Amino acid sequence: MEPVTTPKARQASLREHNLGLVARAVFGAERPPSRAAIAAATGLTRATVSTLVDQLVGARVVRELPPEPGNVGRPAVPLVPASRTVVGLGLEVNVGYLGVRAVDLAGDTVVERIERGDFHASDPAVVLPRLADLAREVVAGLDAEGVRVAGARLALPGLVDVRDGHLVVAPNLGWADLDPVPLLGPLRAADDIRVRIANEANLAGLAQLRFGWFAGDRAGDGDVLADVAERSATEAPDLARGGTTFVYLSVDVGVGAAVLLEGALYVGRRGWAGEIGHVAVEPDGPLCQCGARGCLEAVAGKLALLAAFGRGPSDDLDVDEIAVRAAAGDPEVTDVLERVGTFVGRALAAVVNVLDVDTLLLGGLYATLADALHGPVVDELRRRVPALPERLVVAAAPVVDHAALTGGARAVLRDVVRTPSAFVGASTTVSPADTTERAHP
Amino acid sequence: MEPVTTPKARQASLREHNLGLVARAVFGAERPPSRAAIAAATGLTRATVSTLVDQLVGARVVRELPPEPGNVGRPAVPLVPASRTVVGLGLEVNVGYLGVRAVDLAGDTVVERIERGDFHASDPAVVLPRLADLAREVVAGLDAEGVRVAGARLALPGLVDVRDGHLVVAPNLGWADLDPVPLLGPLRAADDIRVRIANEANLAGLAQLRFGWFAGDRAGDGDVLADVAERSATEAPDLARGGTTFVYLSVDVGVGAAVLLEGALYVGRRGWAGEIGHVAVEPDGPLCQCGARGCLEAVAGKLALLAAFGRGPSDDLDVDEIAVRAAAGDPEVTDVLERVGTFVGRALAAVVNVLDVDTLLLGGLYATLADALHGPVVDELRRRVPALPERLVVAAAPVVDHAALTGGARAVLRDVVRTPSAFVGASTTVSPADTTERAHP
Numbered sequence: 001m002e003p004v005t006t007p008k009a010r011q012a013s014l015r016e017h018n019l020g021l022v023a024r025a026v027f028g029a030e031r032p033p034s035r036a037a038i039a040a041a042t043g044l045t046r047a048t049v050s051t052l053v054d055q056l057v058g059a060r061v062v063r064e065l066p067p068e069p070g071n072v073g074r075p076a077v078p079l080v081p082a083s084r085t086v087v088g089l090g091l092e093v094n095v096g097y098l099g100v101r102a103v104d105l106a107g108d109t110v111v112e113r114i115e116r117g118d119f120h121a122s123d124p125a126v127v128l129p130r131l132a133d134l135a136r137e138v139v140a141g142l143d144a145e146g147v148r149v150a151g152a153r154l155a156l157p158g159l160v161d162v163r164d165g166h167l168v169v170a171p172n173l174g175w176a177d178l179d180p181v182p183l184l185g186p187l188r189a190a191d192d193i194r195v196r197i198a199n200e201a202n203l204a205g206l207a208q209l210r211f212g213w214f215a216g217d218r219a220g221d222g223d224v225l226a227d228v229a230e231r232s233a234t235e236a237p238d239l240a241r242g243g244t245t246f247v248y249l250s251v252d253v254g255v256g257a258a259v260l261l262e263g264a265l266y267v268g269r270r271g272w273a274g275e276i277g278h279v280a281v282e283p284d285g286p287l288c289q290c291g292a293r294g295c296l297e298a299v300a301g302k303l304a305l306l307a308a309f310g311r312g313p314s315d316d317l318d319v320d321e322i323a324v325r326a327a328a329g330d331p332e333v334t335d336v337l338e339r340v341g342t343f344v345g346r347a348l349a350a351v352v353n354v355l356d357v358d359t360l361l362l363g364g365l366y367a368t369l370a371d372a373l374h375g376p377v378v379d380e381l382r383r384r385v386p387a388l389p390e391r392l393v394v395a396a397a398p399v400v401d402h403a404a405l406t407g408g409a410r411a412v413l414r415d416v417v418r419t420p421s422a423f424v425g426a427s428t429t430v431s432p433a434d435t436t437e438r439a440h441p
Numbered sequence: 442m443e444p445v446t447t448p449k450a451r452q453a454s455l456r457e458h459n460l461g462l463v464a465r466a467v468f469g470a471e472r473p474p475s476r477a478a479i480a481a482a483t484g485l486t487r488a489t490v491s492t493l494v495d496q497l498v499g500a501r502v503v504r505e506l507p508p509e510p511g512n513v514g515r516p517a518v519p520l521v522p523a524s525r526t527v528v529g530l531g532l533e534v535n536v537g538y539l540g541v542r543a544v545d546l547a548g549d550t551v552v553e554r555i556e557r558g559d560f561h562a563s564d565p566a567v568v569l570p571r572l573a574d575l576a577r578e579v580v581a582g583l584d585a586e587g588v589r590v591a592g593a594r595l596a597l598p599g600l601v602d603v604r605d606g607h608l609v610v611a612p613n614l615g616w617a618d619l620d621p622v623p624l625l626g627p628l629r630a631a632d633d634i635r636v637r638i639a640n641e642a643n644l645a646g647l648a649q650l651r652f653g654w655f656a657g658d659r660a661g662d663g664d665v666l667a668d669v670a671e672r673s674a675t676e677a678p679d680l681a682r683g684g685t686t687f688v689y690l691s692v693d694v695g696v697g698a699a700v701l702l703e704g705a706l707y708v709g710r711r712g713w714a715g716e717i718g719h720v721a722v723e724p725d726g727p728l729c730q731c732g733a734r735g736c737l738e739a740v741a742g743k744l745a746l747l748a749a750f751g752r753g754p755s756d757d758l759d760v761d762e763i764a765v766r767a768a769a770g771d772p773e774v775t776d777v778l779e780r781v782g783t784f785v786g787r788a789l790a791a792v793v794n795v796l797d798v799d800t801l802l803l804g805g806l807y808a809t810l811a812d813a814l815h816g817p818v819v820d821e822l823r824r825r826v827p828a829l830p831e832r833l834v835v836a837a838a839p840v841v842d843h844a845a846l847t848g849g850a851r852a853v854l855r856d857v858v859r860t861p862s863a864f865v866g867a868s869t870t871v872s873p874a875d876t877t878e879r880a881h882p
Contacts, residue, residue: 159828168828245710259795266702268797269686272828275794280787280825283723290827346721350791353716354700356709384721386731387600387609387713 016421018044022052023420026062027105032078053079059424060085060148061105061416081105086423087142088412089152089193090405091135091184094200095120095172095253098131099402100138102149103409105416110147111138114402120253121174128183139188149193150416150423153408154180155200157254162271165197171289172253201250201274201363202265203407205258207399208248208361246359247351248397249276249344251366255297259355277301279347296347300340302365308336319368326372334372341373345380348394352381358389363397370396457862459485463493464861467503468546473519494520500865501526501589502546502857522546527864528583529853530593530634531846532576532625535641536561536613536694539572540843541579543590544850546857551588552579555843561694562615569624576628590634591857591864594849595621596641598695603712606638612730613694642691642715642804643706644848646699648840649689649802687800688792689838690717690785692807696738700796718742720788737788741781743806749777760809767813775813782814786821789835793822799830804838811837 025038035053039046056062063082067075087102087110096119101112113134119127135152142149158170169176180197187193244263250256255277259266267273277297278290285294286304298304303313309332311317325333348360360377362370377394399406416423466479474482480490497503504523508516528543528551537560542553554575560568576593583590599611610617621638628634685704691697696718700707708714718738719731726735727745739745744754750773752758766774789801801818803811818835840847857864 257795261707266796269799269830270797270828273795273797275797275826275828278794278825278827279791281721281724283787292825295825346724347791350720350788351795353719354698354714354792354795355707356711356714356716358710384719384733384736385716386719387711387716389710 016419018042018048019052019055019421019424020417020419022049023056023061023417026053026056026079027081027417032065032080034076034078036076038079055424056420059420061420061423081107083108084110084145084147086148086150086413086416088150088409088416089135089138089187090155090203090408090410090412091131091152091195092155092200092402092404092408093119093127093131093173094155094157094404097402098127098134099405100131100134101402101405101409102138102142102147103406103413104147105413107410109406111141112402112405113138119173124173124175124178124180124183127173128180129185132184132187135184135187139193143188149187151412152187152193152195153203153411154184154195154197155203155404155408156180156197157200157252157256159272159275160197160199162198162267167197198408198411199256199267199271199274200404201248201256202258202267202271203405203411204250204363204397204399204403205246205248205260205274205361205407206265206410207403207405207407208246208258208363208397209244209260209263209410245357246361246393247274247276247348247355247357248361248363249348249366251301251362251364253302255301257351259357276347276351279350281343281346296343300343305336305340305365308340317365319365323368323372326369337369337372338376341376342380344373345377346384348377349381349384352385352389353387356387356389358391359393359395361393361395361397363400363403367396367400370394457860459483459489460493460496460862460865461858461860463490464497464502464858467494467497467520468522468858473506473521475517475519477517479520496865497861500861502861502864522548524549525551525586525588527589527591527854527857529591529850529857530576530579530628531596531644531849531851531853532572532593532636533596533641533843533845533849534560534568534572534614535596535598535845538843539568539575540846541572541575542843542846542850543579543583543588544847544854545588546854548851550847552582553843553846554579560614565614565616565619565621565624568614569621570626573625573628576625580629580634584629590628592853593628593634593636594644594852595625595636595638596644596845596849597621597638598641598693598697600713600716601638601640603639603708608638639849639852640697640708640712640715641845642689642697643699643708643712644846644852645691645804645838645840645844646687646689646701646715646802646848647706647851648844648846648848649687649699649804649838650685650701650704650851686798687802687834688715688717688789688796688798689802689804690789690807692742692803692805694743696742698792700798717788717792720791722784722787737784741784746777746781746806749781758806760806764809764813767810778810778813779817782817783821785814786818787825789818790822790825793826793830794828797828797830799832800834800836802834802836802838804841804844808837808841811835 021042022038025033025041035049036046039049053062057064060082062079065078065080067077069075083106084104087104090101092099096116098115102110104110115134139149156167156170157172159168161168167175167178167180181195184195246260248258257274257276259274278295280294281296282294282299286298287293288295288298302317306313306315306317322333326337362373366373374394382388462483463479466474466482476490476494477487480487494503498505501523503520506519506521508518510516524547525545528545531542533540537557539556543551545551556575580590597608597611598613600609602609608616608619608621622636625636687701689699698715698717700715719736721735722737723735723740727739728734729736729739743758747754747756747758763774767778803814807814815835823829
């Protein structure tokens, strides 16, 4: 007979499972839990929890705060994610810059390097080694401080096939059919930092999670995908918490989106979900670089904005100036943004109609223009979504500063929290360091 | 501190968890497993599996086939879902009919009643008691045969709020702001059959699952919602099996969709996902009943088809005749379907761009017209989806005959397989019956 599907928890060893359970209890808590609170929440014995917490503390994944006197018994020791001990590395090549950012388990940026440039129609065999040089500097500094690098994610503005991890095409870089990781080369001599690639908009979307940023696991409870008949008011997932189900719009020359459902990135069959830039908003409109007419990207991307203001495709677009003029009521600007906002609203209406999401975050160029775009976007949503959410949020994305770097680093750290056992096992090879010391400046 | 999130498996008792594990092992297997095979697949001991299987057999959820001689030891007894012992009840009110269908754990229809009528602008206080009468006849017949009714789902063509289970609006019935369950009244004297409501397109979509129709659980492993960086070729969920990730289009006067992701229905924040009928495909086109212009429903729904053929809104639409004329190359028909197919392709292109799905099933009126619509739909998808799936499937839905009834019954049976313990506990109150006898004709 065929093998019967087995839950993952059973495939993994019990210790590994429990270690992940305890790690998620620390990282998922809104307030720092004690060992006793973790035991109560997980159903594990206090002795087991203590052993596992000690391992996580020893591996510098979790940190103990000073004890707080409890009502009964010994003072409770609150547990929090460790600071400046373990980092994920976000890497990015985009049209206007190269970037490297190290983010720690507490969610703070420890060190970053951004190098501006024009990488439109560039050579990956030149650009990726440059990025690798930046990354090696960062890694060397972290190594010197005793900060461990758990892995790296390379964000690219294009279609990444998640099944085999190759870049299918990044039109605005002029790259196609490429495995970028070998071109980077090793990020340190030992060549032990694993690099994986992902779509820029997806990682930037991941950076927007406000609560429980590694919370992808929670979707694993089946809440998001619950059968319609399963749901009730009390079961409705996360409505009170908010902020974990949203569509994030990434806008530059290309227009993409990330679809976040209950804290988990939805990537689709091949990883190409979120291609909102090619939703038809003006079907007989101008040609898009994809060959179709009236795609959102063709009428509302950076090149369309430049053209609307009488600039050429290689000119700079000063969104700050546009935002100031819009706020002052400059009719040339408000006319353009009214039109662009209507198109954005039309594409988002399709998304809201199909996915029933209530939070739409404007990122990239639109983040700066969010105040001016808000009115026309919401007007078009009201026209085109019969089942409009009561609480509709259309707002600038909270993280706009190279968000894909933060998202890439977080994606690495999610893995640490999900399966800390691999990481705990490796901890003996790294020399301990004061967790409060300042890392590489 | 706040309670820490706990996996559901830990909240439930171990027995309940294991019983569900064994039930899913039987229902999820492609070939009937033996007790030994279930033990190997679940990691439970053979003794535990035997006890749990005996309980499922006793509750007539699982049935034993005649033993097959094995290579070593005692002959293995293959286990299959029981036939004609336990049913889910699908109920439906739609514009043209009332329906009741009982489906058993083996997936077969045991009994059904369909009553045709015109329920456009009808009174729910009249229509729902009529449906309840039909259902009571069906239930009485099942009771007489010793077939247990596990519950019922009422499919309605409108927006159902999954948070509190009320109907927000069903425009084509003329119903709004309604809790339909009390109007049905009890389906048997004991009033112990729980009825819940759901959207018609969602339930019809659920009926299309080809493999593992209760497989919503599998999405709970987090496969669908996996972080982009999690995926690899070997981990890509279910690509080989296929048939569990698709968008199902439900087309009558209203146009809706069901979004199935790895066997699980995606319903959105409030249960209103899949409202593809209001995606703008001709933004300056004709007015839709929702008030917007150029919605898919307005240019490609039943009323638009009737108008295109010079008929009035209350005339019958003979889709069989249209299909025959299209196959014969009648230019009047092919022109209309070319135009309709282009609009359908445009709305589906938005869905494929955003969700990266490769299987699009045409249901309702479109099922009959699928051959004629296929060309224009695929042409528009090719124009408008830069990342078109290699294996694109645009086809008539496999289950078209009142599919929401089958989907509703299956939704009930999924719950039985997910949490059989509640059901096993209740089995003593029902008299046993020969599992092979014929139920109510």
